[in-house]
Amino acid sequence: MARGTVHVFVGTRKGTYVLESGPQRRRWKVGKLAHAGSDVFHVSPDPRHPGTVYANVNSGFWGPMVMRSRHWGRTWKEVSTPLLPQKKERKPRFGEEGDLAPLPITNLWHMEPGHPREDKTLFLGVDPHALFRSDDEGESWAPVPGINDHPTRSKWTPGFGGPCLHTILIDREDPRRMFVGLSAAGMFRTDDAGEHWRPVNRNVETPYLPEKFPEVGQCVHHVVPDGDRRDLFYRQDHGGIYVTRDGMENWDRIGKGLPDDFGFAVASPPAHPGRAYFVPLDSQSRMTLPGGFQVLEWSEARRTWRPLMGRRAFPGHFGVHREGLSCDTLDPAGIYAGTTTGQLILSPDAGRSWVQVPYQFPGIHSVAVASPEVP
Amino acid sequence: MVVTRLDSWLSEFGAPRRAEVQSPDVAGLLSDLERRYPRLRHRIRDESGSLRRFVRIFVDGVDISSLGGLKTPLAPTAVVDILHSIAGG
Numbered sequence: 165m166a167r168g169t170v171h172v173f174v175g176t177r178k179g180t181y182v183l184e185s186g187p188q189r190r191r192w193k194v195g196k197l198a199h200a201g202s203d204v205f206h207v208s209p210d211p212r213h214p215g216t217v218y219a220n221v222n223s224g225f226w227g228p229m230v231m232r233s234r235h236w237g238r239t240w241k242e243v244s245t246p247l248l249p250q251k252k253e254r255k256p257r258f259g260e261e262g263d264l265a266p267l268p269i270t271n272l273w274h275m276e277p278g279h280p281r282e283d284k285t286l287f288l289g290v291d292p293h294a295l296f297r298s299d300d301e302g303e304s305w306a307p308v309p310g311i312n313d314h315p316t317r318s319k320w321t322p323g324f325g326g327p328c329l330h331t332i333l334i335d336r337e338d339p340r341r342m343f344v345g346l347s348a349a350g351m352f353r354t355d356d357a358g359e360h361w362r363p364v365n366r367n368v369e370t371p372y373l374p375e376k377f378p379e380v381g382q383c384v385h386h387v388v389p390d391g392d393r394r395d396l397f398y399r400q401d402h403g404g405i406y407v408t409r410d411g412m413e414n415w416d417r418i419g420k421g422l423p424d425d426f427g428f429a430v431a432s433p434p435a436h437p438g439r440a441y442f443v444p445l446d447s448q449s450r451m452t453l454p455g456g457f458q459v460l461e462w463s464e465a466r467r468t469w470r471p472l473m474g475r476r477a478f479p480g481h482f483g484v485h486r487e488g489l490s491c492d493t494l495d496p497a498g499i500y501a502g503t504t505t506g507q508l509i510l511s512p513d514a515g516r517s518w519v520q521v522p523y524q525f526p527g528i529h530s531v532a533v534a535s536p537e538v539p
Numbered sequence: 540m541v542v543t544r545l546d547s548w549l550s551e552f553g554a555p556r557r558a559e560v561q562s563p564d565v566a567g568l569l570s571d572l573e574r575r576y577p578r579l580r581h582r583i584r585d586e587s588g589s590l591r592r593f594v595r596i597f598v599d600g601v602d603i604s605s606l607g608g609l610k611t612p613l614a615p616t617a618v619v620d621i622l623h624s625i626a627g628g
Binding site: 201224225226227242245247248266267268269 | 548552578581582583585586587589591593594623626627
């Protein structure tokens with residue numbers, strides 16, 4: 165039986181919230197609002213350093229800021245925010261001494277703590293399409309040119325959320341093997357710690373392009389790894405729901421038989437390998453399908469789908485963003501969904517029962533969980 | 540000396556409400572403030588040096604967007620206001 169506190173970190177249109185509960189996950193305490201007024205695209209607890217949490221704060225007035233907490237979000241301090249490199253061919257836009265100026269970063273998207281063997285390393289994805297690496301817990305940042313200057317970059321386009329790098333996955337065995345997702349460019353893989361990257365989007369359809377299966381150009385929405393099998397990943401793409409069983413060399417569309425396999429969010433519970441959760445949305449309105457909110461469970465063992473709640477459990481029209489669905493590591497798994505209209509809907513028992521936290525949040529961008537250790 | 544009055548929200552970045560600066564233009568004034576209060580760097584201007592979209596600067600009550608922008612000259616007796624604009628919801 166797990167002991168300790170489950171922390172849920174909620175990034176919203178108007179700031180950051182931290183919720184706490186015991187391992188039963190029945191009663192929740194909502195902490196005070198931090199970063200009030202700012203868009204917080206992602207809040208990322210660092211499992212290598214319990215208590216350390218990063219928040220990607222995008223102020224509409226003062227710009228993007230990386231914030232760090234050492235105390236589970238009770239206090240925050242700004243750390244370094246990355247800069248895009250100066251481009252020699254660009255003319256200076258402004259500068260008293262005629263300096264070349266870097267392009268501004270519009271938004272900070274995803275923060276990923278590095279591999280456990282690299283315990284001060286962080287990766288940060290931003291808009292415009294770029295990946296940064298820090299080896300000192302965010303005190304300084306270096307761009308990763310292997311992906312930022314990729315030969316296919318001229319074919320990358322922005323999604324509706326802007327030209328962003330929003331998904332970063334680090335192989336659990338080998339820190340040199342990584343995957344990143346960009347909209348609308350697709351997934352890319354490196355096996356040499358970011359020196360070289362190659363697109364890995366085979367069989368993923370692009371219904372919005374004349375060429376239906378290009379090498380790049382896919383609007384990947386989110387990808388998560390399976391809790392057990394190293395080469396198994398689940399993908400929610402603009403062009404449907406996919407799974408890969410060979411480390412992203414090939415993708416298999418598993419959502420074809422669903423009423424609509426559009427959506428943004430996907431999560432997979434570490435305690436239940438072979439399962440993945442998706443929130444299906446209407447592909448035109450980007451809102452819940454008729455009947456209301458639903459979470460679908462994919463069983464990789466049975467190759468089947470099943471809904472995890474009744475059709476009218478949470479009626480209404482709203483969305484769930486790409487970072488809006490998350491799982492804890494407990495058994496049975498907790499599943500947490502934050503909606504664009506500010507509801508936090510969760511299941512403490514792997515989808516058997518669902519409740520809504522009795523608190524009205526601002527529109528939710530992201531939900532992340534730090535689970536207590538299981539003795 | 541140019542009197543600069545700063546938005547109260549900028550105190551979050553260590554800025555005072557009022558500062559006296561000697562500078563021939565607005566750009567130089569901002570650079571001086573950024574030198575004195577390093578956390579202001581990239582908050583009023585972005586990394587390219589452009590004024591952020593929802594920040595407004597007034598020189599003697601006139602928005603610099605209708606003057607010379609960041610190159611607006613400053614008289615020694617000028618009063619500069621740095622404010623956030625009407626936005627959000």
